[in-house]
Amino acid sequence: MKQAIKKEQRHEAILSSLAKLDYLTRSQLQALHNLGSARNASRVMKSLEPYVTKFLDGEAVYYLTKEGRERTGAKKVRKRTIQARHFIMRNDLYIALGCPKNWRNEVKLVVKDVVSIVADALFVKDGRYYIIEVDNQQKMSVNKAKITKYRKMVELGVFKTEPRFVWITTTEYKRKRLLELCKGLDAKVYLASEFH
Template identity: 55%
Template structure:
């Protein structure tokens, strides 16, 4: 019986890991360790090896995992992911998801705006906490000019009150970009994290 119990628990953990990848697209080994309490690196690698028939991976400082064909079929995912430089964007976004304790209503790639004024922004993610809307943006490869345009739209959206009094969360790559985003976001309730804050 103990072996059966261990087998059921192992299968359940595999399922949970695959569901996380279905939701979040790409996850690094350290992110999976945090999300699923996989303990030390050695144990995490052992567990991920048990999932290997359902996963593909590539190296970007550490292993980054995503669902392969078998994994997508197992959890009913229709999104095909491949090895791509854009995966870093997803990894950065997932650090915010984990840091804010995996919000139940987290949604990726959501359009927000004021239709009648034709002001629309597609945010990288959004969730609510204590009835307040949080808007997540990843600053990885876009220009600061693009960020500036986006922030101007967010100021109009915040002023409209359509989403109550939203809070904004950015994650970026350098202290220069962090400072610039904070300057541009003056008048907004905004936090700007560095990628290096999370590892």
């Protein structure tokens, strides 16, 4: 009886994670839910059919089916897509930063009619904003425009404490370029390869 309850709680926790984070790799699920070996993680995820489905992108990538969305109350329909890599990179940061409880994805920040921007994610820790940005296949001109908007928000005194900008990107060249663009801001840039 206890075993069945524990199994059900684990299933609910996994489905909730997928509802919140959209796409999760097998290794991310192992890290988030202590699933042990790759073989055990795959077995646990197989037992969650028909609520989850997967595709391969280096490793298994899981997301909710229609039944999974209905069970969790998730509204967004996710499909197999190349954009999933963007979500996976963002989730690597979510895990690396300790799974902040107040983490929110796709947050629109608006300062009257002056500046408007959508952060890939953000959370607050000790009264300080952490703004998450993912650069998977984005043009550097788009990143530059975003950084300019963030700089404007800092100059306007939008944040009580200077925010920390946390980026994840794909190449050493892009990391150096982002750090140059963020000069004067509190910014940290990770490479996606650091997490795998």
